[in-house]
Amino acid sequence: MRITIDRDRCIGSGQCAMTAPGVFTQDDDALVTLVPGYEEGTEDPRVHDVPMACPVQAVEIHED
Amino acid sequence: MTKTEIRRPGEPVPSFPQDRTCPYQPPKAYTEWRGDAPLTQVTLFDGRPAWLITGHAEGRALLADPRLSSDWGHPAFPVVVRRTEDRAGLAFPLIGVDDPLHARQRRMLIPSFGVKRMNAIRPRLQSLVDRLVDDMLAKGPVADLVSAFALPVPSMAICELLGVPYDDHDFFEESSRNFVGAATSAEADAAFAELYKYLHGLVVKKQAEPQDGLLDDLIARQLEEGGLDHNEVVMIAFVLLVAGHETTVNAISLGALALMQHPEQIEVLLEDPGAVSRVVDELLRFTSVSDYMVRMAKEDIEVGGTTIKAGDAVVVSITLMNRDAKAYEDPDVFDARRHARHHVGFGHGIHQCLGQNLARAELEIALSTLFTRIPGLRPAVPLDEVPIKAGHDAQGPVELPVTW
Numbered sequence A: 001m002r003i004t005i006d007r008d009r010c011i012g013s014g015q016c017a018m019t020a021p022g023v024f025t026q027d028d029d030a031l032v033t034l035v036p037g038y039e040e041g042t043e044d045p046r047v048h049d050v051p052m053a054c055p056v057q058a059v060e061i062h063e064d
Numbered sequence B: 001m002t003k004t005e006i007r008r009p010g011e012p013v014p015s016f017p018q019d020r021t022c023p024y025q026p027p028k029a030y031t032e033w034r035g036d037a038p039l040t041q042v043t044l045f046d047g048r049p050a051w052l053i054t055g056h057a058e059g060r061a062l063l064a065d066p067r068l069s070s071d072w073g074h075p076a077f078p079v080v081v082r083r084t085e086d087r088a089g090l091a092f093p094l095i096g097v098d099d100p101l102h103a104r105q106r107r108m109l110i111p112s113f114g115v116k117r118m119n120a121i122r123p124r125l126q127s128l129v130d131r132l133v134d135d136m137l138a139k140g141p142v143a144d145l146v147s148a149f150a151l152p153v154p155s156m157a158i159c160e161l162l163g164v165p166y167d168d169h170d171f172f173e174e175s176s177r178n179f180v181g182a183a184t185s186a187e188a189d190a191a192f193a194e195l196y197k198y199l200h201g202l203v204v205k206k207q208a209e210p211q212d213g214l215l216d217d218l219i220a221r222q223l224e225e226g227g228l229d230h231n232e233v234v235m236i237a238f239v240l241l242v243a244g245h246e247t248t249v250n251a252i253s254l255g256a257l258a259l260m261q262h263p264e265q266i267e268v269l270l271e272d273p274g275a276v277s278r279v280v281d282e283l284l285r286f287t288s289v290s291d292y293m294v295r296m297a298k299e300d301i302e303v304g305g306t307t308i309k310a311g312d313a314v315v316v317s318i319t320l321m322n323r324d325a326k327a328y329e330d331p332d333v334f335d336a337r338r339h340a341r342h343h344v345g346f347g348h349g350i351h352q353c354l355g356q357n358l359a360r361a362e363l364e365i366a367l368s369t370l371f372t373r374i375p376g377l378r379p380a381v382p383l384d385e386v387p388i389k390a391g392h393d394a395q396g397p398v399e400l401p402v403t404w
């Protein structure tokens, strides 16, 4: 599993960090970023709801 | 008959919006519109036909669709509130512009609403809320929960956020209420002029003596570097004020009212501090303080077998999307244990509320403190005697007498 974020689309809503805290966080400019170590995915089931929760479809989960 | 004809020929097209009778339940007519189709036809006050989107999944897809425009500056942009008719054609930053301009403006503001800023504001919100409860307890019942509690919280929050000096709070609060609550466009224009003048002066003052707030950040990062001009900074401040004040006042007072009418849900709120944010989300879904959002189609769009034509007025019903039985089980039940995932109380798509994390902080602190510190808090009048706002405004009580 890979998690990708399109930071150019992100509108800073914070839905991702609220849905799966610990996996998604904010950088100093309050833009979304993955907590280091989670690029290759996580067991946390909550991440699967993030693509739907994001208001601008900036988050994708690729099951490879 | 094609599926496009949602209404039989000759059948009257209902008007939109309509007033609620119960403060937190949709007007009876709205509930009749949530049939199988995800949209229905309505008429705006000026006779213009509009598509009202009622389906949760379809509404979310539309709100994320760039073929729908939020360009308030377009001469044909639909008008829902009669008093704003004269302002049609005036471009408001953020909420009233499309991408790419929207993205440029929004991006500048994201840092001011980040977790760091919100965490810095929380303790100050908490001490204000504590002070307001102290005052209510000292004076004793009966109190008006709107003026004694729900109003000062967002007012202070926005002053903190923007960096408005404390001495100016009273003026600021009064003129913003005059603007949002104006009965005529002349009144609204006068309040707008007053606020514009104040904010203009404030920006000039801040250029000379920077402090710590959103406006100071904008001035340092954008105005000085030429990314924004003076008028844009003032208009952004204005939009934040208008978008963030009345909505939150209503969310606090209507949220408190819904809780008081369902005392068993107050127990859920208080039993676990970790539950507060979930209860706030369910309240946002259930009360739908912002009842609708307005758009205009830029191109033809197919929705559930119906074609919305380029140029058509589209009104997205937050209330009905949040009560769609396909998305929420028993949608008309307020259930504080529910995970109200994907509700659209703050909208969806690129315009989803910029201030939602501030609003959440205000609601969480205000409601949990209120019911922790005043056990037995309840309305002092029957529900049907609570005066409420008109259907086109943010939904909530005008006044809410409470006792304990």
Ligand code: HEM
Pocket: B070, B094, B095, B096, B106, B158, B161, B239, B240, B241, B243, B244, B245, B247, B248, B251, B289, B290, B293, B294, B344, B345, B346, B347, B348, B350, B351, B352, B353, B354, B355, B356, B358, B359
């Ligand atoms: C519970 C309180 C609130 C509710 C229910 C609410 C609701 C909404 C909704 C539904 C939208 C979307 C409008 C649309 O798509 O046309 C919106 C946008 C917006 N809200 Fe809020 N809001 C609240 C609090 C706040 C606060 C506290 C602020 C700021 C201090 C704020 C600032 C904004 C701004 C700037 C936008 C436009 C964002 C954009 O276009 O990118 N709101 N709000």
Ligand code: SF4
Pocket: A005, A009, A010, A011, A012, A013, A014, A015, A016, A017, A032, A053, A054, A055, A056, A057, A058, A059
């Ligand atoms: S949910 Fe989407 S828009 Fe919101 S912060 Fe995360 S990536 Fe950005």
